[in-house]
Amino acid sequence: MNTKKKMLLYNVIFLLFCGGLFLFLWRAPEETTARMPYDDTHQKFYTMQKKEADKQCSSCHNPEGVMPLPGQHPPKHRCLFCHKKVAR
Ligand code: HEC
Ligand code: HEC
Structure with a gap:
C-alpha cells in the first residue's frame, strides 16, 4: 500500500472508533440509569x-x-x- 492509502485507512479506522465510542457513551446511561x-x-x-x-x-x-x-x-x-x- 502506498502512504496515501495507508493514511486514508488509518483515518477511516479512527473515525469508526470515534463513532463506536460515541454510540457507546450515548446509549449506556439511557438504558441502565434508574429513572x-x-x-x-x-x-x-x-x-x-x-x-x-x-x-x-x-x-x-x-x-x-x-x-x-x-x-x-x-x-x-x-x-x-x-x-x-x-x-x-
Ligand atoms: C452523569 C449521570 C448522572 C447524574 C448527573 C446523576 N446520576 Fe444518579 N446515578 C447515575 C448512575 C449511572 C447510577 C447507578 C446506576 C443506577 O441508576 O442504578 C445512579 C444512581 C443513583 C441512585 C441510586 C439508584 C438505585 O436504584 O440504587 C440515586 C438515588 C441517584 N443516582 C440520585 C441522583 C441524584 C439525586 C442526582 C443529582 C444530585 C443524580 N443522581 C445525578 C447517573 C447519574
Ligand atoms: C423529599 C425527599 C426527596 C427528594 C427531594 C428527592 N428524592 Fe429521590 N428518592 C427519595 C426516596 C425516599 C427514594 C426511595 C423511595 C422512592 O422510590 O421514592 C428516592 C429514590 C430516587 C431514585 C431511585 C429510584 C430507583 O428506582 O431506585 C432516583 C433516581 C431519585 N430518587 C431521583 C431524584 C431526583 C432526580 C430528585 C430531584 C429532582 C429527587 N430524587 C428528589 C426521596 C427524595
Missing part, C-alpha cells in the same frame, strides 16, 4: 423546570438523607439529565 420515580416524593418535580428541580434533589439524596447516592455515583450536578422521568 426518577413518579411517587408522592418526586411528583412535584415532573412539572418543574429541570434546572430548578435539580437543585432540590440533594436535600434528600445526600449522605445523611433518606436515600444517599451509591458510593460509585458519577458526577452529580444535573440529576435529571441522567435520571429521566418515567413515562406517564
